[in-house]
Amino acid sequence: MPPEAPTAAVVLAAGASRRFGEANKLLVPIDGRPLISRTVDVLREGGVEDIVVVTGWNRGAIEAALQGKHVRCIHNAAWERGMGASIAVGIATVGPEASASFVVPGDMAFLTPASVRLLIDVSRKGGAASIVVPTTLEGAQRNPVLWPRRHFDALRILGGDAGAKSLLENWATECRMVAIDGGELADIDTVAELVAARAHFER
Numbered sequence: 001m002p003p004e005a006p007t008a009a010v011v012l013a014a015g016a017s018r019r020f021g022e023a024n025k026l027l028v029p030i031d032g033r034p035l036i037s038r039t040v041d042v043l044r045e046g047g048v049e050d051i052v053v054v055t056g057w058n059r060g061a062i063e064a065a066l067q068g069k070h071v072r073c074i075h076n077a078a079w080e081r082g083m084g085a086s087i088a089v090g091i092a093t094v095g096p097e098a099s100a101s102f103v104v105p106g107d108m109a110f111l112t113p114a115s116v117r118l119l120i121d122v123s124r125k126g127g128a129a130s131i132v133v134p135t136t137l138e139g140a141q142r143n144p145v146l147w148p149r150r151h152f153d154a155l156r157i158l159g160g161d162a163g164a165k166s167l168l169e170n171w172a173t174e175c176r177m178v179a180i181d182g183g184e185l186a187d188i189d190t191v192a193e194l195v196a197a198r199a200h201f202e203r
Contacts, residue, residue: 005099006049007120009144010090011039011071013106014056014079019189024058026106027065028194031201034065035188036106043104044070046116050098053106054090056080082161091147091155099123100132101152103164104144107187109197111144115180119146122178131175133168136182141168143185 013036017025026036033041036053043051051071055062056079063073076089087103094101100123102116115134123132123146132146145164147155154167168175188194 004124006095006097007047007123007146008050008052008094008098008101009043009048009104010087010094010101011036011043011051011053011104011106012083012086012090013062014054014076014086015083016057016080017107017189020191020194024061025188025194027058027061030109030188030194030197035109036062037065037069039104039106039108039111040066040069040071042108042111042113043102043116045113047113047120048102048116050095050101052090052093054079054086056086081159083163084158084160087164088156088158091152094152098149100146100148102144102146103155105187107189108143108185109188110184110186110200112184115184116144118180119144119178122146122176123148126176131168131171133175133177134180134185135177136185137179138182139177139179140182141165141177142180142182143187 027034053071053073056076074093076086078085119132134142
């Protein structure tokens with residue numbers, strides 16, 4: 001694929017967020033909009049052309065929160081089987097023109113467009129063989145990982161809760177690590193983390 005080929009993203013929005021309580025964390029307002037909406041906006045502003053949001057639990061409310069956004073919502077009827085199944089459903093619907101796709105948890109409240117652009121730039125400069133993996137400054141692997149099309153077939157057969165981490169271990173020599181401030185790569189799992197995130201944006 002040419003360097004200017006579009007980049008896609010599969011946004012994972014199917015889980016029941018049980019650690020958060022009864023509410024769906026992706027629908028809580030943060031930075032002036034529902035969390036899932038903020039995640040999608042950051043990806044779009046960072047240069048992602050094709051955004052697929054995989055829904056599951058609370059499907060209707062997620063779709064309503066994304067009305068007016070240029071995204072495609074794909075329902076994973078088997079969402080309770082775990083993250084791997086949602087990744088598989090999302091990757092299977094990425095457009096044929098995309099050279100690579102992010103896999104993005106929907107609760108990445110601190111991610112910025114600048115970091116999305118950085119990861120895309122590393123992918124384009126590295127060629128089709130590179131899996132671009134963001135890490136904390138200390139070297140711990142985080143999301144969102146940017147997968148080249150050559151690995152889509154492996155992502156399409158994932159299942160269970162393991163996600164794609166095992167694939168990264170298998171293809172460690174193909175990974176290009178990109179250090180980003182670890183706070184930006186954090187997600188939100190609990191109400192306490194939500195409160196801290198809101199305080200961050202109010203500052």
